[in-house]
Amino acid sequence: MNADFRQKELSNWETLLNQLFPSGIPETFEWTNKTKIIEVLNGIGNSEASNHTFFPSGGGLDLSSAKESNEQGCIEVKFDSLSHILKIYSLRFQSFPGSPLEWAHFRIITSSLDASGVYENLSRDSEELTEITPGSYINRSYSEHGEYNGKPLPRTARTVVRVLGGDFVIFSKGSLYNANSSTYDGRHNNLGDQGFTKHLKDVIKHLEEKD
Numbered sequence: 001m002n003a004d005f006r007q008k009e010l011s012n013w014e015t016l017l018n019q020l021f022p023s024g025i026p027e028t029f030e031w032t033n034k035t036k037i038i039e040v041l042n043g044i045g046n047s048e049a050s051n052h053t054f055f056p057s058g059g060g061l062d063l064s065s066a067k068e069s070n071e072q073g074c075i076e077v078k079f080d081s082l083s084h085i086l087k088i089y090s091l092r093f094q095s096f097p098g099s100p101l102e103w104a105h106f107r108i109i110t111s112s113l114d115a116s117g118v119y120e121n122l123s124r125d126s127e128e129l130t131e132i133t134p135g136s137y138i139n140r141s142y143s144e145h146g147e148y149n150g151k152p153l154p155r156t157a158r159t160v161v162r163v164l165g166g167d168f169v170i171f172s173k174g175s176l177y178n179a180n181s182s183t184y185d186g187r188h189n190n191l192g193d194q195g196f197t198k199h200l201k202d203v204i205k206h207l208e209e210k211d
Contacts, residue, residue, distance in 0.1 A: 009174025012049035041066035050173035056166025
């Protein structure tokens with residue numbers, strides 16, 4: 001990772017956190033109100049601080065925006081240009097007092113969402129679909145063909161991903177966590193909230209001992 005890029009992004013991340021927490025950056029904080037969660041996610045997505053969001057089963061994309069979903073009780077979160085429908089239980093912030101703010105991150109904790117029923121024997125924690133009208137889904141492949149039941153798809157048709165479960169974590173794009181490609185393994189979800197926090201504390205301690 002380029003040193004100038006890293007320095008710039010970590011500075012922007014610190015600015016973002018100070019804007020979110022003007023009275024002082026806490027060790028932990030949790031939002032459960034849906035409107036407030038959307039507001040905070042948009043604050044992160046619209047910030048000059050570039051983020052990278054790690055997905056429950058591995059991999060990740062950048063968070064760009066959030067809004068209320070067509071599905072009741074859900075939030076539509078846009079990662080890069082692809083809309084994801086999440087049933088968010090809470091948004092949790094975690095920092096590590098005395099350690100660099102690059103380790104401070106946000107955790108999107110989701111509740112389980114029933115599968116749409118479009119696919120049989122779904123084995124993943126998400127499903128990629130074509131939404132033809134709000135809340136009405138068909139197979140993703142119809143988006144490629146541009147038609148369904150012999151008729152062109154409506155202009156409003158779009159591809160969405162419904163997330164059936166699992167947690168996401170959001171880090172600064174300039175962070176060491178993001179620079180380490182092995183973190184794409186979904187460890188944050190596999191370890192659980194407390195286990196992941198302990199894992200990061202161990203990593204931070206190891207790095208400090210090396211210095």
